[in-house]
Amino acid sequence: xxxxxxxxxxxxxxxxxxxxxxxxxxxxxxxxxxxxxxxxxxxxxxxxxxxxxxxxxxxxxxxxxxxxxxxxxxxxxxxxxxxx
Amino acid sequence: xxxxxxxxxxxxxxxxxxxxxxxxxxxxxxxxxxxxxxxxxxxxxxxxxxxxxxxxxxxxxxxxxxxxxxxxxxxxxxxxxxxxxxxxxxxxxxxxxxxxxxxxxxxxxxxxxxxxxxxxxxxxxxxxxxxxxxxxxxxxxxxxxxxxxxxxxxxxxxxxxxxxxxxxxxxxxxxxxxxxxxxxxxxxxxxxxxxxxxxxxxxxxxxxxxxxxxxxxxxxxxxxxxxxxxxxxxxxxxxxxxxxxxxxxxxxxxxxxxxxxxxxxxxxxxxxxxxxxxxxxxxxxxxxxxxxxxxxxxxxxxxxxxxxxxxxxxxxxxxxxxxxxxxxxxxxxxxxxxxxxxxxxxxxxxxxxxxxxxxxxxxxxxxxxxxxxxxxxxxxxxxxxxxxxxxxxxxxxxxxxxxxxxxxxxxxxxxxxxxxxxxxxxxxxxxxxxxxxxxxxxxxxxxxxxxxxxxxxxxxxxxxxxxxxxxxxxxxxxxxxxxxxxxxxxxxxxxxxxxxxxxxxxxxxxxxxxxxxxxxxxxxxxxxxxxxxxxxxxxxxxxxxxxxxxxxxxxxxxxxxx
Numbered sequence: 001x002x003x004x005x006x007x008x009x010x011x012x013x014x015x016x017x018x019x020x021x022x023x024x025x026x027x028x029x030x031x032x033x034x035x036x037x038x039x040x041x042x043x044x045x046x047x048x049x050x051x052x053x054x055x056x057x058x059x060x061x062x063x064x065x066x067x068x069x070x071x072x073x074x075x076x077x078x079x080x081x082x083x084x
Numbered sequence: 085x086x087x088x089x090x091x092x093x094x095x096x097x098x099x100x101x102x103x104x105x106x107x108x109x110x111x112x113x114x115x116x117x118x119x120x121x122x123x124x125x126x127x128x129x130x131x132x133x134x135x136x137x138x139x140x141x142x143x144x145x146x147x148x149x150x151x152x153x154x155x156x157x158x159x160x161x162x163x164x165x166x167x168x169x170x171x172x173x174x175x176x177x178x179x180x181x182x183x184x185x186x187x188x189x190x191x192x193x194x195x196x197x198x199x200x201x202x203x204x205x206x207x208x209x210x211x212x213x214x215x216x217x218x219x220x221x222x223x224x225x226x227x228x229x230x231x232x233x234x235x236x237x238x239x240x241x242x243x244x245x246x247x248x249x250x251x252x253x254x255x256x257x258x259x260x261x262x263x264x265x266x267x268x269x270x271x272x273x274x275x276x277x278x279x280x281x282x283x284x285x286x287x288x289x290x291x292x293x294x295x296x297x298x299x300x301x302x303x304x305x306x307x308x309x310x311x312x313x314x315x316x317x318x319x320x321x322x323x324x325x326x327x328x329x330x331x332x333x334x335x336x337x338x339x340x341x342x343x344x345x346x347x348x349x350x351x352x353x354x355x356x357x358x359x360x361x362x363x364x365x366x367x368x369x370x371x372x373x374x375x376x377x378x379x380x381x382x383x384x385x386x387x388x389x390x391x392x393x394x395x396x397x398x399x400x401x402x403x404x405x406x407x408x409x410x411x412x413x414x415x416x417x418x419x420x421x422x423x424x425x426x427x428x429x430x431x432x433x434x435x436x437x438x439x440x441x442x443x444x445x446x447x448x449x450x451x452x453x454x455x456x457x458x459x460x461x462x463x464x465x466x467x468x469x470x471x472x473x474x475x476x477x478x479x480x481x482x483x484x485x486x487x488x489x490x491x492x493x494x495x496x497x498x499x500x501x502x503x504x505x506x507x508x509x510x511x512x513x514x515x516x517x518x519x520x521x522x523x524x525x526x527x528x529x530x531x532x533x534x535x536x537x538x539x540x541x542x543x544x545x546x547x548x549x550x551x552x553x554x555x556x557x558x559x560x561x562x563x564x565x566x567x568x569x570x571x572x573x574x575x576x577x578x579x580x581x582x583x584x585x586x587x588x589x590x591x592x593x594x595x596x597x598x599x600x601x602x603x604x605x606x607x608x609x610x611x612x613x614x615x616x617x618x619x620x621x622x623x624x625x626x627x628x629x630x631x632x633x634x635x636x637x638x639x640x641x642x643x644x645x646x
Contacts (some may be wrong), residue, residue, distance in 0.1 A: 081519060
């Protein structure tokens with residue numbers, strides 16, 4: 001049984017690390033580190049860096065959580081640890 | 085009807101609604117008082133979390149701060165939403181599985197130590213108090229500006245309302261009033277800005293509108309117009325950044341991690357029935373928060389444009405009525421330095437004749453756009469909903485910390501449920517009175533204390549909980565020394581710059597260019613580093629604790645076949 005839990009946790013950690021890389025990129029990389037570089041591109045009337053800092057990062061955050069809900073529920077089912 | 089009558093009617097209706105809900109959903113036992121019986125629908129919890137989280141500062145002040153910070157205002161937008169990703173992925177589901185009532189509960193059990201529990205209780209109470217005083221102040225300010233009563237009376241009315249529904253209803257009552265408060269506040273925030281967006285850009289969606297072109301001049305982008313207005317007046321372009329990137333990075337991170345570590349937000353995820361409900365309700369919460377947060381930068385850009393165009397190079401005598409109305413409250417002020425009868429707004433303090441309080445951006449928004457009087461009343465009700473919902477959530481954390489973490493878990497373990505509930509109610513009442521006192525007599529360093537609350541949450545709770553879940557080897561020695569190092573470092577840095585040597589509080593003296601607002605990030609890193617080093621040189625945690633960690637990582641254990 002412990003072996004199954006361990007496999008579940010490893011898979012779960014993999015989901016988390018992918019999503020956290022996206023989280024970091026959407027905010028810290030695109031909205032802060034590369035913001036001046038991206039501002040030369042125009043996106044829907046905004047400088048792209050400005051848009052990531054004040055709009056885009058937040059939309060991506062919402063999507064990340066819903067992606068996590070979907071992926072983790074699927075994983076729970078696969079390993080038989082779902083609460084349903 | 086005039087503005088004041090509308091405001092009295094709308095505020096009166098919403099208050100009656102909150103009290104009605106509280107009477108209908110009052111708590112009968114400690115589980116209902118602490119976590120609403122863990123029986124809240126995830127969608128309702130998402131709304132309640134959004135109202136719990138969005139305070140008077142989010143509703144009244146944030147758009148104004150962005151309007152005067154330009155692109156750097158993104159630190160608040162990203163910082164106060166990105167924390168929910170951390171909360172949803174790294175904390176909430178596992179804490180729900182843990183299944184007790186408070187954050188100090190987890191810290192105390194996971195690190196099998198009374199010291200750890202007491203450190204956590206102290207932090208929880210301190211963080212919640214610094215935060216709640218600001219909310220009571222917000223209630224007083226809304227009352228005094230819209231209803232013409234003085235701040236003290238306003239704070240007392242606010243105290244009475246919170247007292248009734250937090251003390252009576254506990255978490256159960258608070259949850260359902262917060263749902264109602266979310267609806268009031270989001271409606272109040274969106275109505276004026278949608279109207280203004282249509283007026284200025286012809287786009288019904290403000291989030292798209294503020295990137296678009298002007299309705300009156302379709303060849304010009306609104307943000308370009310705003311940039312050129314700023315440059316004309318000697319300011320830096322609105323869409324450019326002024327703060328050093330490293331500081332922006334650290335502040336954003338501190339706000340994110342601090343958000344995820346705030347006890348009144350974490351505890352909301354104890355109120356849903358299952359682990360998967362905790363996950364999805366974090367998603368709902370952020371979605372509901374994003375409705376306001378993605379709108380705020382649009383409010384900022386619209387209002388800043390309107391404001392500059394209304395006041396700069398205009399004659400004093402031609403000012404619209406709202407300018408003199410808000411002049412009376414001190415939110416906007418003029419001084420005709422060159423005595424030409426014309427207002428000059430300029431970056432150079434020698435020429436500039438206008439002083440503007442950022443709060444005016446949201447408060448005067450409906451009047452700037454000449455919206456009907458009932459919209460102004462709605463904004464007042466929305467500001468009150470934001471302040472009261474946050475205050476109630478914080479007061480609950482304080483009362484729970486006293487009755488559960490101190491009395492029940494530390495000093496009188498065999499107390500009866502009825503007595504514990506009574507103590508919870510009594511401590512909630514005391515907390516309301518104390519918060520009201522600080523609302524009337526705010527300490528002079530309110531702004532710094534909020535930064536302090538986030539820095540402390542970032543440097544103490546977040547790493548302690550995170551390591552408690554993701555590092556099975558983490559033990560009591562590591563976690564406690566990590567928390568102590570994080571708290572002492574962060575406190576020392578903030579106290580040094582904000583209170584002892586305010587004149588040194590600038591980028592030349594900061595370590596690595598990190599302001600006190602962002603130092604919590606460094607505090608967090610020191611906490612994690614210390615905890616890892618110490619824990620690897622001391623004995624591993626007991627077998628039972630390691631089993632508990634394995635248990636909280638799995639939503640439901642598989643039944644062993646015999």
